[in-house]
Amino acid sequence: MRPAQGQLSLDPAVRTGRLANGFTYFIRRNINPKNRVIFYLANKIGSLVETDNQQGLAHFMEHMNFNGTTNFPKNQLVDYLQKAGVRFGADINAYTSFDETVYQLPLPSDNPEVLRNGIQIMRDWAKGAMLDSVEIEKERGVVLEEKRLGKGAAQRMQQKYFPVLFGNSRYGQRLPIGIDTVLNNFKPGSLQRFYHDWYRPDLQALIVVGDINVDEIEKAIKQKFADLKNPVNEKPRIKYVFTLNGSNHFVKATDPEETSTQVQVLIKRQARPVKTTDDYRTYIVRKLFNHMLSNRCLELAQQKQPPFIYGGANVGSFLGNIDAFTMRLIANPGELEKGFKAVWRETERLKRYGFTAGEFEKAKGDYLKNNENTFKQRLTAYSDQFVGEYLTYFLNGTAAPGVEKEYALTQAIVPLLKLKDVNAITSNFSSDMNRDIIVTAPERDKTSLPDELTVNKWIATIKQENISPYKDSFTQKALLTTQPIPGKVVRQIDLDVIKATELILSNGVKAILKPTKFSDNDILVKAIAPGGSSLYSDADYESANVAAYLVTTSGLGGYSYNNLNKFLAGSTIASGVFLTDYSQGIQAAASPGELETLLQMFYLYFTAPRKDSVAFERYIAETRASLTDRKNSPENRFYDTLSAISGNYSIRRTPPSLEKLNQIDFNKSYQIFRQQFSDAANFTFTFVGDFNIEEVKPLIEKYLGSLPATYLHEKAKDLGIQPPTGKITKIVKAGLEPKATVSLKFSGDYDFSYANNLEMDAMAEVLQIRLIERLREEESGVYSPGVNVRYSKTPASRYVFSISFGCAPVNVEKLIASALDEVDKIKRFGPTEINIEKFKAEKSRTHETQLRANDFWSEYLNDNVLNEGDIYAINDFNTILEKVTPENIKRKANKYLSGNNLIQVILLPQK
Structure with a gap:
């Protein structure tokens, strides 16, 4: 048809x-x-x-x-x-x-x-x-x-x-x-x-x-x-809908376990599903509207003293036949009115003045770039992307014209859009009818929460304010003001076994390059080096722990954080620096055409990270606000306890607090970041994706070969933070609901190797299979038991093997006994041959797919760098997998699941 x-x-x-x-x-x-x-x-x-x-x-x-x-x-x-x-x-x-x-x-x-x-x-x-x-x-x-x-x-x-x-x-x-x-x-x-x-x-x-x-x-x-039959006298499938009658609603809800005060305002209207070309045009206009409104809300959040913990608004689908303009707010403690007015003021500003021409042209350009990137990646797109489109087409009648058609539509529609088209959305959803206001908060704030009349007065007050037009502070400029002096590739090593190449640069920087055709127009780039916050004292830990975050939220080059996001909008560039306990680095992604911009960002992080005191004060304000009611949550109390015990009560593993927050010194944080990114010779950079080695070499020489190097080659320091020995059981009593959470952790020293790691994965998988069969299918006591193993070589070879599940409090002892009985069976008899075969089948099939995925190779190369592993070990996968036997897993279980070092942490309700 x-x-x-x-x-x-x-x-x-x-x-x-x-x-x-x-x-x-x-x-x-x-x-x-x-x-x-x-x-x-x-x-x-x-x-x-x-x-x-x-x-x-x-x-x-x-x-x-x-x-x-x-x-x-x-x-x-x-x-x-x-x-x-x-x-x-x-x-x-x-x-x-x-x-x-x-x-x-x-x-x-x-x-x-x-x-x-x-x-x-x-x-x-x-x-x-x-x-x-x-x-x-x-x-x-x-x-x-x-x-x-x-x-x-x-x-x-x-x-x-x-x-x-x-x-x-x-x-x-x-x-x-x-x-x-x-x-x-x-x-x-x-x-x-x-x-x-x-x-x-x-x-x-x-x-x-x-x-x-x-x-x-x-x-x-x-x-x-074809032989499926519809029932005789089949029931009609009634299409249930929302009926909008113009009325407004207001409700407050408090709870002793709630951790923040929040407000939602929803202005509802009939949905307009995308079925026609005109609908698709409306869909694009909404996307542009949400993009620009998001930028404005983000600017509010970047203030020195943000008026809220979170504030935002957008237009989107609600449920069934209804769309909604939705405003969401998480308020600072005691500042609900201030936060609400800050976000609502932006909606009023939009009603009066709309978006600016500069915002609009930038948003259109960004949208076209994103659309073009999707088009370029269409031939290597994963199957699940298409499944989702056809699913909504069948269920909701939403159009699924395909990437090529959407690209053609976008290229034809976007250049012809006018600013008035986007600004019209504001009037469509700026209504005093069909509006719901929902306020939720901790129980202790019950008496101080506003009623409907008060919130309506806030809205009325904003309408009477003298609000000035929005001024866009963004100005396009180059990231770098001066060009770096390139280094040279002094050695090139072919890693033929994994189809990669290693470059050694004149400043000692190493780069591993693996070109692939797994995903068109996509490159993953990472940089990693050992060290991290382990090189600093406990007194400096809090400053070190937030150093990367503070630098990231300060922006880069001549751009503030918000303007950097605007500069990168429309690109596929995603970049973030990190400084963990035992390493520091950068993880990023870009298209081939954006690689130079990405490497310029890398260069700035090493040579001139931005220092913004506003970012620091904003972080302190936001964190202080989030700590106020944090302990109301029984889940927070449980996981805080689990972390503290597993970390042997190291100050680096105990819960966040105002005392810890006050220990952060912004100058110290910035100094620590500069120190950890001062020796580029200690870093290895990995490139995986759609590129040609000879074409990217000049960029690597220019932006990585010019990085500073001290040649100290620092290593991570073993802080000795590890689970305590012996058998420990801790009961956490918190929460009103009749539910329990159980965590069992085995831990100890470990023989780290590719083969041992694979066998540990096997042990976790076969136990997972048995716990699903017993705790879920046979005993009907849990929904989804989890088994997980973590192993590491840096700074010391250790493992943690975990079992976790939620259940009724009355069943805790019984289900723990059943779980440990399954562990004991593996130790005494080993897993069944059939469960080993299941693991091999799953692992083999997963491995086949991983070998054709950029993210897997990026992670694999970086793990090998950090753990100084055998980069060629992956080629022995099939041989090692074949050697996984019930007897080998039995030996592993007796060695690593002896129960001599076992931590049990159990969350039970308060009463």
């Missing part, structure tokens, strides 16, 4: 069709990542279709599709996918919202059997759930534990303001997580009726994007999904 006049056509690169039963499909070939495919099954049903006694069943049904289908009974589905190299929760996943339920499944596409079974799995998810009553009973606990994780201050306050925010709409009555009375008591027949009524082909679509044969996939879809 041809689109109507002005209607945007669907991306011609995707093949779409609709079967006789109403089932829809979208198929697109995309070769990045290679030998991979992503399946999405979209269902146009969510919590809104639930009856009163079904609240939560849409989400529960999502869970049940992983607990037994026609071709994969009980837990065979997860088991099969793990053997194929797919991780449960990380790769295979799903979500339920108000209007939709969506399942996702990434798979290898170079295995015909796995590919066939992938389509069978999607067919089973569409209409093949077993809904076994025993499995339903087991899953109740899992769903209730997921619900428990969301309980706390935010959820309690939402219960107070959601009725206002959602009005009398269906959205306020059907939160996807459901209600306890239904989740605890529904009969299997109720879930089966929901499934029968709503999982039907006329409400479903399959989206397939990846390295596949489109003809074969289409044929398989027609064979598998």
Whole structure:
């Protein structure tokens, strides 16, 4: 069917069709990542279709599709996918919202059997759930534990303001997580009726994007999904909407565990989804509006004494058929009025004067640059980028014309836009009707919070103020005022085994260059050196800890922080300096055409970092404000305790405080930064991405070869900050909700090597599999147990192996015992052969994809630099992986999970 006049056509690169039963499909070939495919099954049903006694069943049904289908009974589905190299929760996943339920499944596409079974799995998810009553009973606990994780201050306050925010709409009555009375008591027949009524082909679509044969996939879809049948006397899919009646609402909500005072103002209006060329023009105008308004709010936040902790506003989608102009504010303690007026004053300034011509032209140029970069990267874009577009196209009717069409539209529309087009948005959303004001705060501020009349008076006062027009302080100028004297490449080393090249410059700087074609128009650049704050005393630690942040927020060259952002807007340049415990450096990204600008920034960070006392005073003010109610949060108290114990109560690991804040000396911070970036010969720079070595060499010689060098080659100092030995248990009692959080940490000295690291990863993965099977599937006691291992060589070879989960307080001891029992089984018997095979499959498949990703290589090269590792070890991956056996993991477990050094930290409710 041809689109109507002005209607945007669907991306011609995707093949779409609709079967006789109403089932829809979208198929697109995309070769990045290679030998991979992503399946999405979209269902146009969510919590809104639930009856009163079904609240939560849409989400529960999502869970049940992983607990037994026609071709994969009980837990065979997860088991099969793990053997194929797919991780449960990380790769295979799903979500339920108000209007939709969506399942996702990434798979290898170079295995015909796995590919066939992938389509069978999607067919089973569409209409093949077993809904076994025993499995339903087991899953109740899992769903209730997921619900428990969301309980706390935010959820309690939402219960107070959601009725206002959602009005009398269906959205306020059907939160996807459901209600306890239904989740605890529904009969299997109720879930089966929901499934029968709503999982039907006329409400479903399959989206397939990846390295596949489109003809074969289409044929398989027609064979598998054509026999799906819609129910007799099917229920109509009612389109629930918000009805705007012009009324305003105001609500206050406080909670003893809330950590800040916040205000949201929402001015609602009917949404205008993007379907036509004219809609797309409106979409661009909004993007420009939000970009310029964001810059103005950012300038407010850059003041010496910011009027708020955070303040911002934008126009965007709200829910369903409604858009909203939304103002958000996190106030400084005791300064709610000041912060509110500061942001509202900007909206009033916009109403009176609009944006300036200079702001507008800059924003248009930036938008065109961003659009051009997206266009240049289209041939190496990842498949998930396309899946998201087709998903919203099916679910919401939002246009998905494709990158080429959007590029052509943008190039045609943006140059013709007028300033009045953007300024008109302000009047569209500047209304005293359909306005919601929501104030949330700590309980102790309950009596001092304003009422609706007071906030309305604040708004009225702003309307009467004599507000001057906005003055843009930005002036385009060069980053460097003088050009550096280039150095020379004195030695070039071919690292053929990893297809890279190492350069040694005349000032001692090392650079490792790995050109790739994994992502067009993209280069990742990092610089790293050992040292960090470990080289400074505890008395100077607080100054060292914020040194990189203060330099970053000071700006660069002749640009303030805000103007630097404006200078870089529209580019792909992203750059940040860091100074951690044991290293310092820069991590950045840019397109090939922007590499020189990026390296100029590197040069300035080393030679002339900007020092701005306003940035320092702003940081102090913001941090002091954030500390006021920080301890209200039980989660903060738990993780503060965990950090302090794990760091053996080093002053560098105890919680932030006003006393620590007062120790920061701005001059000392700046001095420390200059010292740590004074010896370029101690740094290694890595370049990974879309570049030609001979073309970038002159830039490297000019901007890196000219950097200062002291040749001291400092190393990080071992501070001895490590978890204490022995068995330690600490109970933290905090919080009102009946929920607990558990952290178990094994730690000690470690034999760091590529092979040992891989085996430690294996041990974590096989234990993760068992804890999911036991704590979640068998005992129904947790939602998502986590197992993690960290190992490091700098400054000393150490490891930390962690197990964590949330649960009901009454189940803490039982579940800890079960977790430790699984650890003991690995020590006594080793993991099962099948779980080792699952790890190998997942790790091997992940490794294949990583080898074709810039970010992986950038991280790998830098880790090897910092840990002085064997840069060629990665080529032994397959050999080392093959040697991972149950017996080897058993030995690892007995060595590193002995339990002699075990820290248990448990968060329990106050009562």
